[in-house]
Amino acid sequence: MTEEMFDLRLYVAGQTPKAIRAFDNLRRICDEHLAGRYQIEVVDLLENPQLGIGDQILALPTLVRRLPEPIKKIIGDLSNTERVLVGLDLRERDGRAT
Amino acid sequence: MDDATQASPTRPHISKARTGVAGLDEITNGGLPSGRPTLVAGGPGSGKTLLGITFLVNGATQFNERGVLMTFEQDGADLATDVASLGFDLPALVAEKKLVVDYVHVDRSQIEETGEYDLEALFIRLEHAVKSIGAKRVVLDTIEALFSGLKNEAILRAELRRLFRWLRDHGLSTIITGERGETTLTRNGLEEYVTDAVILLDHRVHEQISTRRIRVVKYRGTHHGTNEYPFLIDTDGVSVLPVTSLGLEHKASSERVSTGLAELDGMLGGHGFFRGSTILVSGTAGTGKTTMAAHFTDAACRRGERCLYFLFEESPAQMIRNMQSAGINLQQWIDQGQLEFLADRPSTFGLETHLALVHRAVDRFKPDVVVVDPVTNLIAVGTQIDVRAMLTRLIDFLKMRNITALFTSLTAASADWESTDAMISSLMDSWVLTTAETVNHKRRRQIFALKSRGMACSDDVREFRFTDRGIEILPTAPDSLEGKGQ
Numbered sequence: 001m002t003e004e005m006f007d008l009r010l011y012v013a014g015q016t017p018k019a020i021r022a023f024d025n026l027r028r029i030c031d032e033h034l035a036g037r038y039q040i041e042v043v044d045l046l047e048n049p050q051l052g053i054g055d056q057i058l059a060l061p062t063l064v065r066r067l068p069e070p071i072k073k074i075i076g077d078l079s080n081t082e083r084v085l086v087g088l089d090l091r092e093r094d095g096r097a098t
Numbered sequence: 099m100d101d102a103t104q105a106s107p108t109r110p111h112i113s114k115a116r117t118g119v120a121g122l123d124e125i126t127n128g129g130l131p132s133g134r135p136t137l138v139a140g141g142p143g144s145g146k147t148l149l150g151i152t153f154l155v156n157g158a159t160q161f162n163e164r165g166v167l168m169t170f171e172q173d174g175a176d177l178a179t180d181v182a183s184l185g186f187d188l189p190a191l192v193a194e195k196k197l198v199v200d201y202v203h204v205d206r207s208q209i210e211e212t213g214e215y216d217l218e219a220l221f222i223r224l225e226h227a228v229k230s231i232g233a234k235r236v237v238l239d240t241i242e243a244l245f246s247g248l249k250n251e252a253i254l255r256a257e258l259r260r261l262f263r264w265l266r267d268h269g270l271s272t273i274i275t276g277e278r279g280e281t282t283l284t285r286n287g288l289e290e291y292v293t294d295a296v297i298l299l300d301h302r303v304h305e306q307i308s309t310r311r312i313r314v315v316k317y318r319g320t321h322h323g324t325n326e327y328p329f330l331i332d333t334d335g336v337s338v339l340p341v342t343s344l345g346l347e348h349k350a351s352s353e354r355v356s357t358g359l360a361e362l363d364g365m366l367g368g369h370g371f372f373r374g375s376t377i378l379v380s381g382t383a384g385t386g387k388t389t390m391a392a393h394f395t396d397a398a399c400r401r402g403e404r405c406l407y408f409l410f411e412e413s414p415a416q417m418i419r420n421m422q423s424a425g426i427n428l429q430q431w432i433d434q435g436q437l438e439f440l441a442d443r444p445s446t447f448g449l450e451t452h453l454a455l456v457h458r459a460v461d462r463f464k465p466d467v468v469v470v471d472p473v474t475n476l477i478a479v480g481t482q483i484d485v486r487a488m489l490t491r492l493i494d495f496l497k498m499r500n501i502t503a504l505f506t507s508l509t510a511a512s513a514d515w516e517s518t519d520a521m522i523s524s525l526m527d528s529w530v531l532t533t534a535e536t537v538n539h540k541r542r543r544q545i546f547a548l549k550s551r552g553m554a555c556s557d558d559v560r561e562f563r564f565t566d567r568g569i570e571i572l573p574t575a576p577d578s579l580e581g582k583g584q
Contacts, residue, residue, distance in 0.1 A: 013218045022213075045219055049226035056203045057219040059248065072210070075248075079213035087210030 007067035022061035025078035115271035118156030121338030133269035140299030150237035158196035165235035170243035204247030328450035358393030361571035367553035380507035381532030403466035414439035
């Protein structure tokens with residue numbers, strides 16, 4: 001298991017049900033799998049529209065794994081834990097833990 | 099009746115966003131629907147992006163409407179380089195805050211999808227760009243890239259529907275480009291969402307000759323030309339030539355113009371051709387068609403008229419020299435600015451392009467007389483239907499301007515001349531035929547007027563010969579034995 005810090009950014013636009021769901025899902029997954037080595041920054045594009053351009057954000061919510069590199073993106077409300085883990089490279093696509 | 103209500107004066111006026119593209123504003127009766135999306139569909143290289151950029155650049159520079167270009171395929175720097183050759187300086191417009199270029203990169207490989215999402219970030223990004231400069235126009239080129247980047251098509255389609263509604267709600271005159279589909283107008287069926295106006299661009303290459311065409315497939319609530327129009331992309335940018343059949347409403351002049359040959363004038367009811375009419379001079383090789391055209395040109399210039407001469411077989415220098423030796427001094431008219439030669443190999447361009455070039459040259463030079471020598475070479479580059487359609491457009495266009503036009507046509511020696519020329523002759527008001535045959539080891543050349551609408555033309559077949567004063571038509575045979583000649 002790697003002990004790298006996970007630098008995560010969650011893009012949302014206001015407190016929509018999808019955004020709240022995504023944040024709750026993310027917190028739960030991180031607490032279970034990345035306890036103590038993650039940080040989540042929530043970016044509200046309604047407040048800072050230009051912030052989405054750098055990360056080429058189109059869909060919301062979008063989770064961006066900024067660290068460790070390479071950058072990974074997961075779009076949606078993160079309701080499928082398996083796929084979130086795959087997207088974060090915490091699990092291989094065939095289901096094995098890394 | 100639907101038609102009746104549509105034509106009634108109570109029909110709501112649709113406000114238009116002018117494209118500034120020559121011709122396109124004419125065939126759309128004023129431009130694209132203002133504050134609404136227009137779909138521009140076409141295959142690769144058909145000029146969709148260019149049309150979109152032109153819409154924005156003209157909006158910013160001519161109509162005081164700023165624009166946002168959201169590109170999904172090419173980044174801004176590439177795009178700026180591509181259009182610089184057309185005289186568009188995108189970076190300058192961006193610096194002046196008349197244009198925002200936003201490159202949206204969609205890369206499927208980086209993206210994992212889980213659960214519900216929407217494209218609100220795209221909306222926010224677009225709105226941010228629009229607000230930052232107060233844009234009135236938007237180009238989305240091409241939003242179909244989203245289909246390759248996002249897996250959930252149901253969400254994507256719902257969001258596209260919402261996007262187009264959003265564009266309307268914000269009153270943005272928008273061009274959405276779409277890649278032409280196999281069976282549908284666009285590959286991903288964007289036409290389903292754009293109900294206001296749909297324009298189709300077509301780029302065909304037939305026998306190595308490329309032809310671009312544009313067609314307004316749909317334009318809700320407005321009259322529009324439904325034909326295909328030639329669409330040009332050159333150093334002047336894009337232009338459309340609305341040279342469809344303009345109908346038969348042109349005024350028929352009763353004024354006559356000389357053919358340049360008194361004898362031929364005589365054969366045509368004594369006064370030559372009607373002004374604004376079309377004349378076909380056909381014959382086999384070496385029967386004096388070009389010389390006849392030169393006489394006609396010379397006579398026009400002597401009357402103080404302007405003449406545009408399209409030369410498809412030889413260079414102007416060669417033509418001027420040859421006519422000089424036939425006693426016709428064309429150089430003087432060029433020097434005086436009354437005559438202009440435009441020489442081209444027809445095979446260089448497609449028919450539509452030729453038509454477009456003729457159109458442009460006529461608009462620029464404003465001739466009274468146009469000569470196309472020979473029109474047969476144009477025929478060689480298209481199918482019969484194409485040629486006929488093109489000639490019809492060309493003739494209508496010239497007639498609208500009351501331009502007298504003479505076309506020469508080379509008849510193959512082996513062919514039956516009446517059938518060979520049948521296709522084009524029906525479009526012509528007058529038809530003069532020249533023939534040559536060998537009799538007793540001598541070439542015997544003859545001329546006659548096969549038809550001439552609206553005048554009593556002679557049934558005589560007259561012999562003629564070349565002299566150092568040009569064509570000399572000999573008197574009618576029986577009573578002329580000791581007349582002219584030798």
